[in-house]
Amino acid sequence: MTVSRRGFLGAGGLALAGASMISGRTQAASLPEAPTMTEATMQPPLYPKSGPDYQPVVTLNGWTLPWRQNGDWKEFHLVAEPVVRELAPGMKAHLWGYNGQSPGPTIEAVEGDRVRIFVTNKLPENTAVHWHGQLLPNGMDGVGGLTQPHIPPGRTFVYEFILRKSGTFMYHPHSDEMVQMAMGMMGFFVVHPRDPAERRVDRDFVFLLNAFDIEAGSYVPNVNEMTDFNLWCWNSRVFPGIDHLVARQGDKVRVRFGNLTMTNHPIHMHGYDFKVTGTDGGWVPEGAAWPEVSVDVAVGQMRAFEFVADVPGDWAIHCHKSHHTMNAMGHDVRNYIGVNMKKTTPALKKIAPGYMPMGSNGMGEMGSMEMPLPDNTLPMMTGYGQFGPIEMGGMFSVVKVRPGLDANDYKDPGWYKHPEGTVAYEWTGEQLAEPARATSPDSGVTATEFRAKDPRKRPTRTAQGGGHGNH
Numbered sequence: 141m142t143v144s145r146r147g148f149l150g151a152g153g154l155a156l157a158g159a160s161m162i163s164g165r166t167q168a169a170s171l172p173e174a175p176t177m178t179e180a181t182m183q184p185p186l187y188p189k190s191g192p193d194y195q196p197v198v199t200l201n202g203w204t205l206p207w208r209q210n211g212d213w214k215e216f217h218l219v220a221e222p223v224v225r226e227l228a229p230g231m232k233a234h235l236w237g238y239n240g241q242s243p244g245p246t247i248e249a250v251e252g253d254r255v256r257i258f259v260t261n262k263l264p265e266n267t268a269v270h271w272h273g274q275l276l277p278n279g280m281d282g283v284g285g286l287t288q289p290h291i292p293p294g295r296t297f298v299y300e301f302i303l304r305k306s307g308t309f310m311y312h313p314h315s316d317e318m319v320q321m322a323m324g325m326m327g328f329f330v331v332h333p334r335d336p337a338e339r340r341v342d343r344d345f346v347f348l349l350n351a352f353d354i355e356a357g358s359y360v361p362n363v364n365e366m367t368d369f370n371l372w373c374w375n376s377r378v379f380p381g382i383d384h385l386v387a388r389q390g391d392k393v394r395v396r397f398g399n400l401t402m403t404n405h406p407i408h409m410h411g412y413d414f415k416v417t418g419t420d421g422g423w424v425p426e427g428a429a430w431p432e433v434s435v436d437v438a439v440g441q442m443r444a445f446e447f448v449a450d451v452p453g454d455w456a457i458h459c460h461k462s463h464h465t466m467n468a469m470g471h472d473v474r475n476y477i478g479v480n481m482k483k484t485t486p487a488l489k490k491i492a493p494g495y496m497p498m499g500s501n502g503m504g505e506m507g508s509m510e511m512p513l514p515d516n517t518l519p520m521m522t523g524y525g526q527f528g529p530i531e532m533g534g535m536f537s538v539v540k541v542r543p544g545l546d547a548n549d550y551k552d553p554g555w556y557k558h559p560e561g562t563v564a565y566e567w568t569g570e571q572l573a574e575p576a577r578a579t580s581p582d583s584g585v586t587a588t589e590f591r592a593k594d595p596r597k598r599p600t601r602t603a604q605g606g607g608h609g610n611h
C-alpha cells in the first residue's frame with residue numbers, strides 16, 4: 141500500500157468501524173475489468189443474475205455497466221476518458237465520457253446494495269465523480285477539494301456506499317465541472333426497489349438531456365458556451381439519431397430523464413396523459429402522482445413518468461422548446477418569411493459564397509432540401525417518417541406502441557400501419573380559387589367603443605363619487 145493510498149483510505153475508514161466495511165477494503169485489492177462500448181446503439185437490458193429480481197432499464201443509444209459481485213459488494217469500474225461519439229449519422233463529436241461513450245454507461249443496482257465503484261482517470265486533468273441525488277457518507281459525495289482530493293490523471297479512486305433508497309439518480313464530475321460536463325461527462329444511476337413487485341413496470345426507458353456547442357465542421361465542443369448551444373441531445377444524440385421508445389400495447393411503461401444542460405426542458409409526449417411518479421427526491425406517493433402531457437425538468441433535476449401503452453401508433457415525444465428540436469445548421473439562418481429572394485439570393489451569393497437563405501415561406505422546405513453542408517455537421521431538421529420529412533432535429537423521438545410484440549422486444553417495428561379511415565386526409569370535393577369564407581358574427585362593439593369603456597377612465601365615476609369609499 142503506497143503512502144498516498146494510505147492517506148486516502150486513512151482514518152476515515154477506521155472511523156466507519158463496520159466489520160464488513162473494513163473487510164470490504166481488503167477485497168478492493170483487485171481491480172475489476174472496465175468494460176467499454178464502441179457503439180451508440182441501444183444495448184439489451186441487463187438482467188440481474190443474483191439478488192432480488194427487477195425489470196432492468198434500457199438506455200436510449202446506451203448501455204448498462206456490467207458489475208461483479210465480490211462478497212457483500214457490487215463492484216463497478218468507470219473509466220473517465222476521451223471518447224468519440226456519433227451524435228447522429230453524419231456527425232461525430234470528440235467528447236469526454238466514461239468507458240468509451242458519452243454519456244457513460246447506466247449504473248443499475250438495488251436498494252440496500254453495497255456498491256463499490258472504481259473510477260480510473262484517463263483524462264488529461266483531474267476529475268472526481270459526484271453521485272447526484274444519492275444519500276451517502278459525506279466523504280463519498282465526490283466533490284473534488286471539498287470531500288476528497290481530486291483524482292489525478294492515471295490514478296484510480298474507490299467509492300463505497302450503501303444504496304439507501306430506490307429511485308432515479310445521475311453521476312457527473314465535480315472537478316472542473318463546467319468543462320467536463322460541457323464535454324459530455326455524465327451518466328444515469330438507477331436504483332431498483334428491493335421488493336420486486338414495488339413500482340414494477342414492463343418497460344423502463346432512461347436518458348439524459350445534454351447540450352453541446354459544436355461549430356459546423358468541427359469536432360470539439362466550445363466549453364465556454366453559456367447559452368447558445370446548437371446541439372440539443374438526449375444521451376449525446378440528436379434526432380434522427382435518437383432511438384425510438386418501443387412498447388408492446390398494454391405494457392406499463394416508465395420514462396425517466398435527468399437534465400444536465402443549462403436550461404429547463406418541457407418534455408411533451410403525444411397521444412397519452414401520463415402520471416409523474418418520480419422526482420429528484422424519490423417516488424411520488426401513488427395518490428399524489430399528478431397527470432400531465434408535458435413535464436418540465438429544471439437544470440439538475442430528474443423526472444419519471446408512467447403510462448399504460450394502450451393506444452397503438454407512432455407518438456412523438458420531444459422537448460417543447462421549439463429551438464431544442466433543431467440541429468446545428470439552423471442557427472445562423474436569417475428570417476426571410478414573406479420576402480421574395482429570387483433577386484437578392486444571387487447577389488448575396490456573389491459576396492458570400494455558399495450563402496443559403498431561409499425559405500421565403502418558412503423553414504419547412506429545408507427539411508427535404510439536399511443542402512451542401514460542411515463536413516461533420518447536421519442539417520437543422522431532418523429525418524423522415526412514412527409521410528415525408530418530419531422537419532425536426534434535436535430533442536425528438538417517437539414512442540412506437542404496437543400490439544403483439546414479445547416482452548422485452550425493443551427492435552424498431554417500422555412505421556405504424558394506421559387502420560383505414562384514421563389518417564387526416566385531403567379534401568377532394570369542389571376546389572375553389574378561394575375557400576368560401578363566412579363573416580364573423582357581429583359583437584356590436586367597435587374598437588373605439590371598447591376603449592371608451594375602460595373603467596379607469598369612466599367619466600361617470602366622478603359623477604357617482606359619493607365620498608364613502610369602499611365598504
Ligand SMILES: [Cu+2]
Nearest residue numbers: 405459461464
Ligand atoms: Cu428543451
